[in-house]
Amino acid sequence: MKIEFVKNSGKKLILLFLGYSFLPSCIKHLELTGYDLCVVYDYSSLEFDRQILEGKEIYLVAWSMGVWAANLALAGVKLKQAIAINGTPFGIDDERGIPKIAFKKSIDEFNFDEFKKICFLKELAKVDFDFNQNAKFELESLYLNSSKPVQNNVKWDKFIISKKDFVFPPKAVQKVAGELGSKCEIINAPHFAFFGYKSFGEIVEI
Template sequence: MRIEWVKQHTGGRVVVFYNGWGMDNKAVSQLRTDCDLLICSDYRSLELPFLPDFSDYREIYLVAWSMGVWAAANTVGKLNISPRCNIAMNGTEYPVDDNLGIPCRIYALTERGMNIQGRDKFFCRMLDGAEDAERFVSNRPCRDLPEQVEELCLIRTQSAVYKNNLKWDKIFVSEKDVIFPVMQQMNWASGKAEIKKLRGGHYPFYNFQSWEDIINF
Protein backbone atom coordinates (compact mmCIF):
# COMPACT_ATOMS: atom_id res chain seq x y z
CA MET A 1 0.00 0.00 0.00
CA ARG A 2 1.13 3.52 -0.68
CA ILE A 3 0.65 6.23 1.92
CA GLU A 4 1.38 9.86 1.15
CA TRP A 5 0.92 13.11 3.01
CA VAL A 6 -0.54 15.52 0.46
CA LYS A 7 -0.95 18.27 3.03
CA GLN A 8 0.53 18.13 6.52
CA HIS A 9 0.73 20.19 9.71
CA THR A 10 -1.54 23.07 8.74
CA GLY A 11 -4.07 22.56 11.52
CA GLY A 12 -5.69 20.23 14.00
CA ARG A 13 -7.87 18.34 11.50
CA VAL A 14 -6.94 15.66 9.00
CA VAL A 15 -8.73 13.64 6.33
CA VAL A 16 -7.47 10.10 5.79
CA PHE A 17 -8.57 9.10 2.28
CA TYR A 18 -8.54 5.56 0.91
CA ASN A 19 -8.46 5.78 -2.87
CA GLY A 20 -10.02 3.52 -5.48
CA TRP A 21 -8.41 0.82 -7.60
CA GLY A 22 -5.72 1.95 -10.00
CA MET A 23 -5.76 5.52 -8.76
CA ASP A 24 -3.19 7.97 -7.47
CA ASN A 25 -3.43 11.38 -5.82
CA LYS A 26 -4.68 13.02 -9.02
CA ALA A 27 -8.07 11.36 -8.48
CA VAL A 28 -9.03 14.02 -5.93
CA SER A 29 -6.58 16.81 -6.75
CA GLN A 30 -9.37 19.31 -7.46
CA LEU A 31 -10.88 19.11 -3.96
CA ARG A 32 -10.03 22.05 -1.73
CA THR A 33 -9.47 21.66 1.99
CA ASP A 34 -8.44 23.50 5.13
CA CYS A 35 -7.62 20.11 6.67
CA ASP A 36 -4.44 18.13 6.34
CA LEU A 37 -4.74 15.23 3.91
CA LEU A 38 -3.27 11.72 3.89
CA ILE A 39 -3.98 9.48 0.88
CA CYS A 40 -3.74 5.68 0.83
CA SER A 41 -3.72 3.83 -2.49
CA ASP A 42 -2.32 0.83 -4.39
CA TYR A 43 -3.69 -2.25 -2.67
CA ARG A 44 -1.34 -4.86 -4.13
CA SER A 45 -0.42 -5.31 -0.48
CA LEU A 46 -2.18 -4.20 2.68
CA GLU A 47 1.10 -3.76 4.54
CA LEU A 48 1.70 -0.18 5.69
CA PRO A 49 5.00 1.26 4.39
CA PHE A 50 5.24 3.46 7.50
CA LEU A 51 3.06 4.45 10.46
CA PRO A 52 1.85 8.05 10.10
CA ASP A 53 1.92 10.26 13.19
CA PHE A 54 -1.55 11.54 14.06
CA SER A 55 -0.71 12.76 17.57
CA ASP A 56 -1.19 16.46 16.70
CA TYR A 57 -4.73 16.03 15.36
CA ARG A 58 -7.84 16.62 17.44
CA GLU A 59 -10.21 15.68 14.58
CA ILE A 60 -9.66 12.78 12.16
CA TYR A 61 -12.06 11.97 9.32
CA LEU A 62 -11.92 8.74 7.33
CA VAL A 63 -13.19 8.79 3.74
CA ALA A 64 -12.99 5.63 1.64
CA TRP A 65 -13.99 5.26 -2.00
CA SER A 66 -14.61 2.13 -4.05
CA MET A 67 -11.97 -0.55 -3.28
CA GLY A 68 -10.77 1.80 -0.56
CA VAL A 69 -13.78 0.79 1.54
CA TRP A 70 -12.46 -2.77 1.77
CA ALA A 71 -8.86 -1.59 2.23
CA ALA A 72 -9.86 0.80 5.03
CA ALA A 73 -11.82 -1.88 6.86
CA ASN A 74 -8.75 -4.10 6.86
CA THR A 75 -6.00 -1.59 7.64
CA VAL A 76 -7.34 1.43 9.53
CA GLY A 77 -6.89 -0.42 12.82
CA LYS A 78 -3.15 -0.44 12.18
CA LEU A 79 -3.15 3.37 12.05
CA ASN A 80 -4.16 3.62 15.72
CA ILE A 81 -6.73 6.33 15.08
CA SER A 82 -10.29 6.98 16.24
CA PRO A 83 -11.95 8.95 13.44
CA ARG A 84 -14.74 11.34 14.29
CA CYS A 85 -16.58 10.10 11.20
CA ASN A 86 -16.15 7.12 8.84
CA ILE A 87 -17.54 7.68 5.34
CA ALA A 88 -17.84 4.98 2.65
CA MET A 89 -18.38 6.08 -0.95
CA ASN A 90 -19.47 3.77 -3.78
CA GLY A 91 -17.85 0.64 -2.42
CA THR A 92 -18.33 -2.20 0.05
CA GLU A 93 -16.22 -4.37 2.34
CA TYR A 94 -16.69 -7.24 -0.13
CA PRO A 95 -15.04 -6.27 -3.44
CA VAL A 96 -15.81 -9.55 -5.22
CA ASP A 97 -19.21 -10.84 -4.16
CA ASP A 98 -22.39 -11.59 -6.07
CA ASN A 99 -24.66 -10.10 -3.40
CA LEU A 100 -22.54 -7.48 -1.62
CA GLY A 101 -19.97 -6.28 -4.14
CA ILE A 102 -18.92 -6.62 -7.75
CA PRO A 103 -20.39 -9.88 -9.08
CA CYS A 104 -17.72 -12.55 -9.50
CA ARG A 105 -18.28 -12.99 -13.24
CA ILE A 106 -18.09 -9.25 -13.91
CA TYR A 107 -14.91 -8.95 -11.87
CA ALA A 108 -13.33 -11.86 -13.77
CA LEU A 109 -14.25 -10.30 -17.13
CA THR A 110 -12.84 -6.95 -16.04
CA GLU A 111 -9.63 -8.59 -14.90
CA ARG A 112 -9.31 -10.61 -18.11
CA GLY A 113 -9.91 -7.60 -20.33
CA MET A 114 -7.68 -5.14 -18.48
CA ASN A 115 -5.46 -3.88 -21.29
CA ILE A 116 -5.06 -0.29 -22.48
CA GLN A 117 -8.46 -0.33 -24.18
CA GLY A 118 -10.04 -2.10 -21.22
CA ARG A 119 -8.69 0.50 -18.82
CA ASP A 120 -10.05 3.33 -20.96
CA LYS A 121 -13.42 1.59 -21.06
CA PHE A 122 -13.39 1.16 -17.28
CA PHE A 123 -12.69 4.85 -16.68
CA CYS A 124 -15.45 5.76 -19.12
CA ARG A 125 -17.94 3.49 -17.33
CA MET A 126 -17.20 4.99 -13.93
CA LEU A 127 -18.03 8.50 -15.18
CA ASP A 128 -21.39 10.09 -15.94
CA GLY A 129 -21.32 11.32 -19.51
CA ALA A 130 -19.11 13.36 -21.82
CA GLU A 131 -18.71 16.34 -19.50
CA ASP A 132 -17.36 14.18 -16.68
CA ALA A 133 -15.09 12.36 -19.14
CA GLU A 134 -13.63 15.66 -20.28
CA ARG A 135 -13.01 16.78 -16.70
CA PHE A 136 -11.46 13.45 -15.76
CA VAL A 137 -8.51 14.11 -18.06
CA SER A 138 -7.09 16.15 -15.16
CA ASN A 139 -7.83 13.41 -12.61
CA ARG A 140 -6.70 10.39 -14.62
CA PRO A 141 -3.98 8.46 -12.74
CA CYS A 142 -0.37 8.35 -13.91
CA ARG A 143 0.22 4.69 -13.11
CA ASP A 144 1.60 1.91 -15.27
CA LEU A 145 -0.91 -0.60 -16.60
CA PRO A 146 0.98 -3.72 -15.39
CA GLU A 147 0.84 -2.62 -11.75
CA GLN A 148 -2.84 -1.71 -12.09
CA VAL A 149 -3.55 -5.19 -13.49
CA GLU A 150 -1.57 -6.72 -10.65
CA GLU A 151 -3.52 -4.64 -8.13
CA LEU A 152 -6.82 -5.79 -9.62
CA CYS A 153 -5.79 -9.45 -9.34
CA LEU A 154 -4.39 -9.11 -5.83
CA ILE A 155 -7.48 -7.33 -4.52
CA ARG A 156 -9.46 -10.39 -5.60
CA THR A 157 -7.16 -12.87 -3.88
CA GLN A 158 -6.61 -10.78 -0.75
CA SER A 159 -10.30 -10.00 -0.29
CA ALA A 160 -10.94 -13.73 0.06
CA VAL A 161 -8.68 -13.66 3.13
CA TYR A 162 -9.05 -10.18 4.63
CA LYS A 163 -12.68 -9.71 5.64
CA ASN A 164 -12.68 -7.22 8.50
CA ASN A 165 -15.61 -4.90 9.09
CA LEU A 166 -15.67 -1.28 10.18
CA LYS A 167 -18.37 0.83 11.79
CA TRP A 168 -19.44 3.35 9.16
CA ASP A 169 -21.25 6.59 9.98
CA LYS A 170 -22.28 7.57 6.44
CA ILE A 171 -22.51 5.54 3.26
CA PHE A 172 -22.71 7.38 -0.06
CA VAL A 173 -24.26 5.58 -3.05
CA SER A 174 -24.29 7.10 -6.53
CA GLU A 175 -27.53 6.46 -8.38
CA LYS A 176 -25.82 5.56 -11.69
CA ASP A 177 -22.92 3.51 -10.36
CA VAL A 178 -22.30 0.55 -12.69
CA ILE A 179 -18.91 -0.45 -11.23
CA PHE A 180 -20.17 -1.39 -7.77
CA PRO A 181 -23.81 -2.06 -8.71
CA VAL A 182 -26.30 -0.02 -6.72
CA MET A 183 -28.32 -3.06 -5.61
CA GLN A 184 -25.24 -4.75 -4.17
CA GLN A 185 -24.20 -1.54 -2.43
CA MET A 186 -27.63 -1.20 -0.89
CA ASN A 187 -27.61 -4.86 0.19
CA TRP A 188 -24.35 -4.21 2.02
CA ALA A 189 -25.29 -0.81 3.43
CA SER A 190 -28.73 -1.73 4.76
CA GLY A 191 -28.87 -1.20 8.51
CA LYS A 192 -25.21 -0.19 8.77
CA ALA A 193 -25.33 3.60 8.62
CA GLU A 194 -27.06 6.63 7.22
CA ILE A 195 -27.26 6.19 3.44
CA LYS A 196 -26.74 9.28 1.29
CA LYS A 197 -27.74 9.22 -2.39
CA LEU A 198 -25.53 10.99 -4.91
CA ARG A 199 -26.04 11.96 -8.53
CA GLY A 200 -23.84 10.49 -11.21
CA GLY A 201 -21.65 7.44 -11.60
CA HIS A 202 -19.00 5.55 -9.68
CA TYR A 203 -16.60 8.50 -9.56
CA PRO A 204 -18.44 10.77 -7.09
CA PHE A 205 -16.11 13.69 -6.59
CA TYR A 206 -17.58 16.13 -9.11
CA ASN A 207 -20.50 16.43 -6.68
CA PHE A 208 -18.23 18.27 -4.24
CA GLN A 209 -15.94 21.28 -4.16
CA SER A 210 -13.99 20.39 -1.02
CA TRP A 211 -13.32 17.67 1.53
CA GLU A 212 -15.42 19.68 3.96
CA ASP A 213 -18.37 19.32 1.55
CA ILE A 214 -17.98 15.54 1.76
CA ILE A 215 -17.64 15.48 5.54
CA ASN A 216 -20.67 17.73 6.06
CA PHE A 217 -22.92 16.23 3.36
Protein backbone atom coordinates (compact mmCIF):
# COMPACT_ATOMS: atom_id res chain seq x y z
CA MET A 1 0.00 0.00 0.00
CA LYS A 2 1.18 3.50 -0.74
CA ILE A 3 0.69 6.25 1.82
CA GLU A 4 0.57 10.00 1.26
CA PHE A 5 0.03 12.66 3.90
CA VAL A 6 -1.81 15.58 2.34
CA LYS A 7 -1.64 17.39 5.66
CA ASN A 8 0.08 16.31 8.87
CA SER A 9 0.21 18.97 11.56
CA GLY A 10 -2.03 17.89 14.43
CA LYS A 11 -3.76 15.03 16.22
CA LYS A 12 -7.06 14.59 14.37
CA LEU A 13 -6.53 12.51 11.24
CA ILE A 14 -8.87 11.57 8.41
CA LEU A 15 -7.47 8.28 7.09
CA LEU A 16 -8.76 7.69 3.56
CA PHE A 17 -8.43 4.31 1.83
CA LEU A 18 -9.13 4.80 -1.87
CA GLY A 19 -10.46 2.25 -4.34
CA TYR A 20 -8.52 0.27 -6.93
CA SER A 21 -6.45 2.34 -9.40
CA PHE A 22 -7.32 5.73 -7.86
CA LEU A 23 -4.70 8.23 -6.70
CA PRO A 24 -4.87 11.01 -4.04
CA SER A 25 -5.57 13.65 -6.70
CA CYS A 26 -9.12 12.28 -7.14
CA ILE A 27 -10.24 13.99 -3.90
CA LYS A 28 -8.41 17.29 -4.40
CA HIS A 29 -11.76 19.11 -4.67
CA LEU A 30 -12.78 18.21 -1.10
CA GLU A 31 -12.27 20.91 1.52
CA LEU A 32 -10.30 19.98 4.63
CA THR A 33 -10.62 22.15 7.72
CA GLY A 34 -9.30 21.38 11.20
CA TYR A 35 -8.10 17.88 10.36
CA ASP A 36 -5.07 16.21 8.86
CA LEU A 37 -5.45 13.88 5.90
CA CYS A 38 -3.61 10.69 5.03
CA VAL A 39 -4.47 8.85 1.80
CA VAL A 40 -3.80 5.13 1.32
CA TYR A 41 -3.89 3.69 -2.20
CA ASP A 42 -2.42 1.11 -4.62
CA TYR A 43 -3.01 -2.37 -3.23
CA SER A 44 -0.41 -4.13 -5.39
CA SER A 45 1.26 -4.74 -2.02
CA LEU A 46 -0.67 -5.08 1.24
CA GLU A 47 2.09 -3.92 3.59
CA PHE A 48 0.96 -1.07 5.85
CA ASP A 49 3.09 0.93 8.30
CA ARG A 50 0.96 1.41 11.42
CA GLN A 51 3.55 3.71 12.97
CA ILE A 52 2.11 6.61 10.99
CA LEU A 53 -1.03 6.36 13.16
CA GLU A 54 0.69 6.74 16.53
CA GLY A 55 -0.76 9.56 18.62
CA LYS A 56 -3.57 10.22 16.14
CA GLU A 57 -7.33 10.41 16.62
CA ILE A 58 -8.43 8.48 13.53
CA TYR A 59 -11.50 9.08 11.39
CA LEU A 60 -11.54 6.32 8.78
CA VAL A 61 -13.15 6.80 5.37
CA ALA A 62 -12.80 3.77 3.09
CA TRP A 63 -14.14 3.48 -0.43
CA SER A 64 -14.66 0.52 -2.76
CA MET A 65 -11.86 -2.10 -2.41
CA GLY A 66 -10.35 0.32 0.11
CA VAL A 67 -12.94 -0.98 2.59
CA TRP A 68 -11.45 -4.45 2.21
CA ALA A 69 -7.89 -3.08 2.44
CA ALA A 70 -8.65 -0.98 5.53
CA ASN A 71 -10.24 -3.99 7.20
CA LEU A 72 -7.00 -5.94 6.73
CA ALA A 73 -4.64 -3.11 7.68
CA LEU A 74 -6.43 -1.76 10.74
CA ALA A 75 -7.30 -4.87 12.75
CA GLY A 76 -7.06 -3.89 16.41
CA VAL A 77 -6.54 -0.17 15.69
CA LYS A 78 -8.70 2.17 17.75
CA LEU A 79 -10.85 4.36 15.52
CA LYS A 80 -12.86 7.43 16.43
CA GLN A 81 -15.22 6.78 13.50
CA ALA A 82 -15.33 4.42 10.50
CA ILE A 83 -17.27 5.13 7.30
CA ALA A 84 -17.46 2.68 4.38
CA ILE A 85 -18.50 3.95 0.94
CA ASN A 86 -19.60 1.54 -1.81
CA GLY A 87 -17.58 -1.39 -0.55
CA THR A 88 -17.46 -4.13 2.07
CA PRO A 89 -14.71 -5.64 4.24
CA PHE A 90 -15.13 -8.90 2.30
CA GLY A 91 -14.06 -7.43 -1.06
CA ILE A 92 -14.42 -10.17 -3.65
CA ASP A 93 -17.23 -12.35 -2.37
CA ASP A 94 -20.22 -13.83 -4.17
CA GLU A 95 -22.72 -12.74 -1.50
CA ARG A 96 -21.04 -9.91 0.41
CA GLY A 97 -18.98 -8.11 -2.22
CA ILE A 98 -18.03 -8.20 -5.89
CA PRO A 99 -18.87 -11.64 -7.33
CA LYS A 100 -15.67 -13.57 -8.07
CA ILE A 101 -16.65 -14.33 -11.68
CA ALA A 102 -17.27 -10.63 -12.38
CA PHE A 103 -13.91 -9.63 -10.91
CA LYS A 104 -12.07 -12.33 -12.90
CA LYS A 105 -13.83 -11.16 -16.07
CA SER A 106 -12.57 -7.61 -15.47
CA ILE A 107 -9.02 -9.03 -15.61
CA ASP A 108 -9.53 -11.36 -18.56
CA GLU A 109 -11.27 -8.64 -20.59
CA PHE A 110 -9.30 -5.73 -19.15
CA ASN A 111 -10.62 -2.41 -20.43
CA PHE A 112 -9.75 0.53 -18.21
CA ASP A 113 -11.75 3.09 -20.18
CA GLU A 114 -14.86 0.97 -19.68
CA PHE A 115 -14.10 0.72 -15.96
CA LYS A 116 -13.95 4.52 -15.72
CA LYS A 117 -17.32 4.83 -17.44
CA ILE A 118 -18.84 2.44 -14.89
CA CYS A 119 -17.28 4.34 -11.98
CA PHE A 120 -18.44 7.81 -13.01
CA LEU A 121 -21.40 7.33 -15.36
CA LYS A 122 -22.68 10.81 -16.37
CA GLU A 123 -20.00 12.49 -14.24
CA LEU A 124 -17.10 11.17 -16.36
CA ALA A 125 -16.61 14.64 -17.90
CA LYS A 126 -15.66 15.99 -14.47
CA VAL A 127 -12.59 13.76 -14.23
CA ASP A 128 -9.41 15.86 -14.33
CA PHE A 129 -6.98 13.55 -12.55
CA ASP A 130 -4.74 10.59 -13.38
CA PHE A 131 -4.94 6.93 -12.42
CA ASN A 132 -2.46 4.21 -11.48
CA GLN A 133 -0.37 3.48 -14.58
CA ASN A 134 -0.05 -0.16 -13.44
CA ALA A 135 -3.79 -0.64 -12.98
CA LYS A 136 -3.96 -4.16 -14.40
CA PHE A 137 -1.15 -5.37 -12.13
CA GLU A 138 -2.96 -3.90 -9.13
CA LEU A 139 -6.18 -5.61 -10.24
CA GLU A 140 -4.41 -8.99 -10.56
CA SER A 141 -2.81 -8.53 -7.13
CA LEU A 142 -6.20 -7.84 -5.56
CA TYR A 143 -7.62 -10.98 -7.13
CA LEU A 144 -4.76 -13.16 -5.88
CA ASN A 145 -4.89 -11.75 -2.34
CA SER A 146 -8.67 -12.04 -2.14
CA SER A 147 -8.48 -15.82 -2.00
CA LYS A 148 -7.63 -15.64 1.70
CA PRO A 149 -10.61 -15.95 4.11
CA VAL A 150 -11.62 -12.58 5.56
CA GLN A 151 -13.34 -11.67 8.81
CA ASN A 152 -14.50 -8.19 9.71
CA ASN A 153 -11.99 -6.40 11.95
CA VAL A 154 -13.46 -2.89 12.06
CA LYS A 155 -16.50 -1.47 13.83
CA TRP A 156 -18.14 0.33 10.91
CA ASP A 157 -20.37 3.18 12.05
CA LYS A 158 -21.98 3.67 8.66
CA PHE A 159 -22.13 2.32 5.13
CA ILE A 160 -22.83 4.89 2.41
CA ILE A 161 -24.37 3.15 -0.59
CA SER A 162 -24.84 4.58 -4.08
CA LYS A 163 -28.03 3.67 -5.93
CA LYS A 164 -26.12 3.64 -9.23
CA ASP A 165 -23.16 1.53 -8.14
CA PHE A 166 -22.28 -0.99 -10.87
CA VAL A 167 -19.07 -2.18 -9.18
CA PHE A 168 -20.12 -3.27 -5.69
CA PRO A 169 -23.74 -4.52 -5.81
CA PRO A 170 -25.76 -2.23 -3.48
CA LYS A 171 -27.76 -5.20 -2.15
CA ALA A 172 -24.53 -6.93 -1.10
CA VAL A 173 -23.36 -3.83 0.76
CA GLN A 174 -26.74 -3.46 2.47
CA LYS A 175 -26.57 -7.13 3.48
CA VAL A 176 -23.20 -6.61 5.15
CA ALA A 177 -24.34 -3.43 6.90
CA GLY A 178 -27.29 -5.33 8.31
CA GLU A 179 -25.12 -8.23 9.48
CA LEU A 180 -22.71 -5.85 11.22
CA GLY A 181 -25.42 -3.67 12.76
CA SER A 182 -24.14 -0.53 11.00
CA LYS A 183 -26.15 2.44 9.82
CA CYS A 184 -26.97 2.75 6.11
CA GLU A 185 -27.19 5.92 4.04
CA ILE A 186 -28.46 5.58 0.46
CA ILE A 187 -27.32 8.28 -1.96
CA ASN A 188 -28.10 9.02 -5.59
CA ALA A 189 -24.61 8.66 -7.05
CA PRO A 190 -22.41 6.35 -9.15
CA HIS A 191 -19.64 4.14 -7.71
CA PHE A 192 -17.29 7.14 -7.40
CA ALA A 193 -19.38 9.14 -4.94
CA PHE A 194 -16.96 11.93 -4.01
CA PHE A 195 -18.20 14.43 -6.59
CA GLY A 196 -21.36 14.63 -4.49
CA TYR A 197 -19.48 16.19 -1.57
CA LYS A 198 -17.74 19.52 -1.08
CA SER A 199 -15.83 18.64 2.08
CA PHE A 200 -14.68 15.72 4.17
CA GLY A 201 -16.82 17.09 6.97
CA GLU A 202 -19.95 16.16 5.01
CA ILE A 203 -18.79 12.55 4.84
CA VAL A 204 -17.68 11.94 8.41
CA GLU A 205 -20.13 14.45 9.93
CA ILE A 206 -17.54 16.27 12.00
